[in-house]
Amino acid sequence: xxxxxxxxxxxxxxxxxxxxxxxxxxxxxxxxxxxxxxxxxxxxxxxxxxxxxxxxxxxxxxxxxxxxxxxxxxxxxxxxxxxxxxxxxxxxxxxxxxxxxxxxxxxxxxxxxxxxxxxxxxxxxxxxxxxxxxxxxxxxxxxxxxxxxxxxxxxxxxxxxxxxxxxxxxxxxxxxxxxxxxxxxxxxxxxxxxxxxxxxxxxxxxxxxxxxxxxxxxxxxxxxxxxxxxxxxxxxxxxxxxxxxxxxxxxxxxxxxxxxxxxxxxxxxxxxxxxxxxxxxxxxxxxxxxxxxxxxxxxxxxxxxxxxxxxxxxxxxxxxxxxxxxxxxxxxxxxx
Amino acid sequence: xxxxxxxxxxxxxxxxxxxxxxxxxxxxxxxxxxxxxxxxxxxxxxxxxxxxxxxxxxxxxxxxxxxxxxxxxxxxxxxxxxxxxxxxxxxxxxxxxxxxxxxxxxxxxxxxxxxxxxxxxxxxxxxxxxxxxxxxxxxxxxxxxxxxxxxxxxxxxxxxxxxxxxxxxxxxxxxxxxxxxxxxxxxxxxxxxxxxxxxxxxxxxxxxxxxxxxxxxxxxxxxxxxxxxxxxxxxxxxxxxxxxxxxxxxxxxxxxxxxxxxxxxxxxxxxxxxxxxxxxxxxxxxxxxxxxxxxxxxxxxxxxxxxxxxxxxxxxxxxxxxxxxxxxxxxxxxxx
Numbered sequence: 001x002x003x004x005x006x007x008x009x010x011x012x013x014x015x016x017x018x019x020x021x022x023x024x025x026x027x028x029x030x031x032x033x034x035x036x037x038x039x040x041x042x043x044x045x046x047x048x049x050x051x052x053x054x055x056x057x058x059x060x061x062x063x064x065x066x067x068x069x070x071x072x073x074x075x076x077x078x079x080x081x082x083x084x085x086x087x088x089x090x091x092x093x094x095x096x097x098x099x100x101x102x103x104x105x106x107x108x109x110x111x112x113x114x115x116x117x118x119x120x121x122x123x124x125x126x127x128x129x130x131x132x133x134x135x136x137x138x139x140x141x142x143x144x145x146x147x148x149x150x151x152x153x154x155x156x157x158x159x160x161x162x163x164x165x166x167x168x169x170x171x172x173x174x175x176x177x178x179x180x181x182x183x184x185x186x187x188x189x190x191x192x193x194x195x196x197x198x199x200x201x202x203x204x205x206x207x208x209x210x211x212x213x214x215x216x217x218x219x220x221x222x223x224x225x226x227x228x229x230x231x232x233x234x235x236x237x238x239x240x241x242x243x244x245x246x247x248x249x250x251x252x253x254x255x256x257x258x259x260x261x262x263x264x265x266x267x268x269x270x271x272x273x274x275x276x277x278x279x280x281x282x283x284x285x286x287x288x289x290x291x292x293x294x295x296x297x298x299x300x301x302x303x304x305x306x307x308x309x310x311x312x313x314x315x316x317x318x319x320x321x322x323x324x325x326x327x328x329x330x331x332x333x334x335x336x
Numbered sequence: 337x338x339x340x341x342x343x344x345x346x347x348x349x350x351x352x353x354x355x356x357x358x359x360x361x362x363x364x365x366x367x368x369x370x371x372x373x374x375x376x377x378x379x380x381x382x383x384x385x386x387x388x389x390x391x392x393x394x395x396x397x398x399x400x401x402x403x404x405x406x407x408x409x410x411x412x413x414x415x416x417x418x419x420x421x422x423x424x425x426x427x428x429x430x431x432x433x434x435x436x437x438x439x440x441x442x443x444x445x446x447x448x449x450x451x452x453x454x455x456x457x458x459x460x461x462x463x464x465x466x467x468x469x470x471x472x473x474x475x476x477x478x479x480x481x482x483x484x485x486x487x488x489x490x491x492x493x494x495x496x497x498x499x500x501x502x503x504x505x506x507x508x509x510x511x512x513x514x515x516x517x518x519x520x521x522x523x524x525x526x527x528x529x530x531x532x533x534x535x536x537x538x539x540x541x542x543x544x545x546x547x548x549x550x551x552x553x554x555x556x557x558x559x560x561x562x563x564x565x566x567x568x569x570x571x572x573x574x575x576x577x578x579x580x581x582x583x584x585x586x587x588x589x590x591x592x593x594x595x596x597x598x599x600x601x602x603x604x605x606x607x608x609x610x611x612x613x614x615x616x617x618x619x620x621x622x623x624x625x626x627x628x629x630x631x632x633x634x635x636x637x638x639x640x641x642x643x644x645x646x647x648x649x650x651x652x653x654x655x656x657x658x659x660x661x662x663x664x665x666x667x668x669x670x671x672x
Binding site for chain 1: 340341343383384386387409412413417419420421422423424427428430431433434435436437438439440441442443449452453456457459460461462480524525526527529648649650651652653656658661663
């Protein structure tokens with residue numbers, strides 16, 4: 001154990017398989033060719049947007065097990081979550097696997113939360129293999145947090161575009177033939193609230209939490225930006241990125257030469273009209289699954305700090321005039 | 337490790353302190369005198385029902401730390417959740433403590449989920465002390481899941497009454513002077529769906545998951561009902577209890593002589609007009625905190641199986657005609 005918010009693992013936890021499933025728009029983006037499955041339309045054969053998101057999770061978990069050549073009975077726990085009220089996508093998407101389930105909620109940081117708790121379960125000797133999975137869907141998220149699509153509201157340039165996608169990760173105590181990378185540490189975030197109230201500027205709401213998490217990781221481990229080849233946030237977008245870099249400069253850290261944001265990478269903002277970038281707990285998950293882990297597997301990067309960021313927003317809290325607090329969960333991932 | 341869904345701990349995790357905060361109605365119930373704090377009115381000084389629920393969590397955590405003579409900085413993680421969309425009560429209630437937070441969602445089973453993951457964190461050597469806290473509030477829950485109170489809808493006799501309350505638990509690796517009991521095992525539930533669709537009959541929706549969890553615990557540990565002095569479900573109520581006992585009889589187990597349900601204990605259904613009983617993730621939490629742990633501390637019970645039960649319901653899934661799947665998380669708690 002190390003620091004107050006960070007854990008350095010004695011034995012690494014291996015990321016032995018992963019799968020990513022995304023919607024049409026994500027498939028047309030810069031990372032399009034890297035995803036395991038791209039839906040022809042965003043309903044994924046379901047009747048509702050919520051069921052479509054359930055399909056995303058179900059497919060991502062199924063493909064992950066298939067790639068690893070294992071079945072549901074081999075998985076001890078699922079650590080899963082989504083953005084919808086009462087985790088609808090997770091409840092109905094993962095039901096059929098009949099695997100013991102821990103439902104999680106960290107807004108868009110849930111991918112980092114699930115990897116952190118999954119890592120603890122494996123590293124603590126409570127599980128040989130677990131699957132961590134998160135999802136988001138543009139249409140179900142707009143309906144849940146802002147306006148139904150049919151309302152056709154205008155989106156300011158600070159708005160993010162919720163990624164339609166799900167990424168699943170098989171964590172194991174033992175390396176396998178196709179192991180992609182290893183988790184060697186985690187830094188768990190606390191709620192950080194700068195009092196911002198704009199549900200159409202999530203990046204600004206989450207940036208302070210990301211800055212706090214990154215500087216805490218540095219101090220807990222006694223390192224600086226140079227410790228990592230990349231420092232990757234989940235979905236700050238262009239607006240949030242600028243704020244993050246400024247906040248860290250105030251803390252004496254310059255990560256501008258190695259910072260990457262999944263929300264900025266996943267779309268071409270110019271041609272895809274996604275404004276500030278992608279968001280949602282599918283955003284960081286599918287980018288880690290399809291792009292980041294391949295860079296680590298191919299040794300292009302040796303060590304990264306992966307930080308999914310979440311805005312703790314609800315329709316009710318927003319309508320009651322509350323601020324939008326942020327939270328971020330960091331995972332240290334290294335090449336084998 | 338033992339069984340596919342259960343863990344037997346090599347070293348127990350100690351429940352070193354607890355606090356319970358409830359509303360007026362709960363204070364007037366059979367357990368009223370046992371709670372640490374009873375609100376004079378259910379707004380707890382807040383402007384909205386949601387903020388009132390946040391106050392419940394904040395107060396329960398604060399009192400738990402106070403009883404243990406520790407401060408927020410001594411707590412490594414919070415494992416917390418509530419029933420509201422995007423965990424509103426948790427986000428705004430726990431923000432000020434600035435403790436690394438894992439947000440959880442298991443509907444009314446979240447108390448069991450938080451104790452399970454908190455136990456793993458401590459038993460795995462990742463934390464010396466953690467606090468697990470959950471809450472529910474009658475008014476915020478009715479608004480979230482059914483109808484705003486002002487609508488004045490009729491409640492069928494199968495309906496449960498969501499408990500206004502929050503219970504917090506300090507788990508530690510080391511015993512202290514006032515340790516109440518110890519956690520020696522956990523059984524993690526999977527989603528069980530019998531296809532029921534009645535949001536005003538949660539007991540029936542959750543009973544199958546509870547029956548599955550209890551029989552799994554028995555088979556994983558190779559024991560029967562006689563292993564436990566009490567087998568305590570979270571909030572099945574009178575309707576769910578009957579179904580649970582029937583389902584377990586079909587599996588060859590009779591637990592009728594030792595089954596207790598927090599939802600049945602917390603109110604006097606006759607005089608308090610609570611119909612089938614209490615529910616909500618505050619129900620099992622405050623009953624464990626105020627009543628069950630005292631029985632273990634005083635050695636009236638030596639070993640119990642505590643099973644908070646959750647109905648994975650959302651307003652959207654209900655309105656879209658989906659069923660209400662159930663999940664339950666079991667914790668084995670023993671006297672010192």
